[in-house]
Amino acid sequence: MRNMVLKALDYRTNQPVCMEIKNGFISSVTACQQKINSGLYIAPGLVDLQINGYQGIDFNKRGTNIYDIKKITQILFEKGITSYYPTVISNSDKATESLLTIIALACETFPEINACIGGIHLEGPFISPEDGPRGAHGKQFIKAPDWELFSRWQEAAGGRIRIVTLSPEWPESYNFIKRCVNSGITVSIGHTAASPEQIKRAIKAGATMSTHLGNASHAMLPRHLNYIWEQLASENLWSTIIADGFHLPDSVLKVFIKTKPDKSILVSDATSFAGLPAGSYSGHIGGDVELDATGRLFMKYNPNLLAGSAQSLLWCVNQLLQKNILPLPEAWDMASVKPTESLYGSVTNSLQAGNPADIVIFKKNKNNIEIIKTIKSGEVVFSGLDKN
Incomplete structure (x- = not known):
């Protein structure tokens, strides 16, 4: 089980956040200092x-x-x-x-x-x-x-x-x-x-x-x-x-x-x-x-x-x-x-430290959500990028 850091827009606030995942759990969620231009959102699964x-x-x-x-x-x-x-x-x-x-x-x-x-x-x-x-x-x-x-x-x-x-x-x-x-x-x-x-x-x-x-x-x-x-x-x-x-x-x-x-x-x-x-x-x-x-x-x-x-x-x-x-x-x-x-x-299962890392990354085209990545217990289980 590998550790990872995710950077995306918090679906609740539209503000950039950095999420650190360790051993299948969210270890920290902090505000990102740098600007994120990807247009990707992070949310609970x-x-x-x-x-x-x-x-x-x-x-x-x-x-x-x-x-x-x-x-x-x-x-x-x-x-x-x-x-x-x-x-x-x-x-x-x-x-x-x-x-x-x-x-x-x-x-x-x-x-x-x-x-x-x-x-x-x-x-x-x-x-x-x-x-x-x-x-x-x-x-x-x-x-x-x-x-x-x-x-x-x-x-x-x-x-x-x-x-x-x-x-x-x-x-x-x-x-x-x-x-x-x-x-x-x-x-x-x-x-x-x-x-x-x-x-x-x-x-x-x-x-x-x-x-x-x-x-x-x-x-x-x-x-x-x-x-x-x-x-x-x-x-x-x-x-x-x-x-x-x-x-x-x-x-x-x-x-x-x-x-x-x-x-x-x-x-x-x-x-x-x-x-x-x-x-x-x-x-x-x-x-x-x-x-x-x-x-x-x-x-x-x-x-x-x-x-x-x-x-x-x-x-x-x-x-x-x-x-x-x-x-x-x-x-x-x-x-x-x-x-x-x-x-x-x-x-x-909210985006808080201590909760299981059951996470999705998505993008929003107008008012339509498209899943980019799904993470279950800290493991990437689906990546839409792999299909491109």
């Missing part, structure tokens, strides 16, 4: 709390192996992502156990993967069975929260399940949430048809997050008393948001972010179809789906229903910048330091 796959590799497809997971990790480095949470959605009990086992095996086999996977996000099957809130999850897999079943899955995952998305409409959810929280697991409310009272009860039990707020919901809701308003109003819940330009209108994005400027997080919800050309595809998420030329991913036989995202977390950051919804520091923080703060109660 991106952290994706919800990603189902990328470029043909699917965390939800049986047959995916540890080398596929190694490959997707490298692909994500190219997008500036230094930490991610593979997301396993509703499936059969046996398939879920098998998928979790493969992710755990990849972490145990490759130290670099173990360093990048912050945990596993279990999205379902303890969600709403209703059309709309269920989203693209198969109805045949949906069930009430079951601690014994979850414990078997957690064992298969080697204790790596870190986030659980569920709907508190199930009578069993209250005690299940409490047991998760007592085990150090973040509980996120999502894919829900719960009443406002059920939402409040879940928060009382310890739920602290909302999964892709505003999506996976009914097309029509009561104008005042509904599960979206109730989650948005709660000061205890972090809102995760898909800002890919398709999941939420710009006006809704603005309202969500303004309501919770300090507790809003970007997630990609990227599927295995992200990074692929437009066309017809089939997979566990949504079954038969279409990816159109604009990048919108939807269910083939129900075009009004999205089937996850086909875009990266970096794309989402760029959307906020291009549409002038947020300036660079705030947009980047929503995809880098805010995710870790939501999980651990404090920021652990």
Whole structure:
């Protein structure tokens, strides 16, 4: 592990800084005395709390192996992502156990993967069975929260399940949430048809997050008393948001972010179809789906229903910048330091001495960010300069 010195513009202040990295950690960050003409920015690596796959590799497809997971990790480095949470959605009990086992095996086999996977996000099957809130999850897999079943899955995952998305409409959810929280697991409310009272009860039990707020919901809701308003109003819940330009209108994005400027997080919800050309595809998420030329991913036989995202977390950051919804520091923080703060109660990956050297160097062309270099634990894992 080599030491290095990086000189670039601090993404927060636009001022030149010198960062010294030793033994995989940031040892110092100081103001640079000389002028920097490169136009390069330095920032914490991106952290994706919800990603189902990328470029043909699917965390939800049986047959995916540890080398596929190694490959997707490298692909994500190219997008500036230094930490991610593979997301396993509703499936059969046996398939879920098998998928979790493969992710755990990849972490145990490759130290670099173990360093990048912050945990596993279990999205379902303890969600709403209703059309709309269920989203693209198969109805045949949906069930009430079951601690014994979850414990078997957690064992298969080697204790790596870190986030659980569920709907508190199930009578069993209250005690299940409490047991998760007592085990150090973040509980996120999502894919829900719960009443406002059920939402409040879940928060009382310890739920602290909302999964892709505003999506996976009914097309029509009561104008005042509904599960979206109730989650948005709660000061205890972090809102995760898909800002890919398709999941939420710009006006809704603005309202969500303004309501919770300090507790809003970007997630990609990227599927295995992200990074692929437009066309017809089939997979566990949504079954038969279409990816159109604009990048919108939807269910083939129900075009009004999205089937996850086909875009990266970096794309989402760029959307906020291009549409002038947020300036660079705030947009980047929503995809880098805010995710870790939501999980651990404090920021652990900012540009400060003592933090792990999970760093990206990027340049900005107008309002579009291009990753130049990604550094994980003090090692260069991607260099766009090598491709020139």
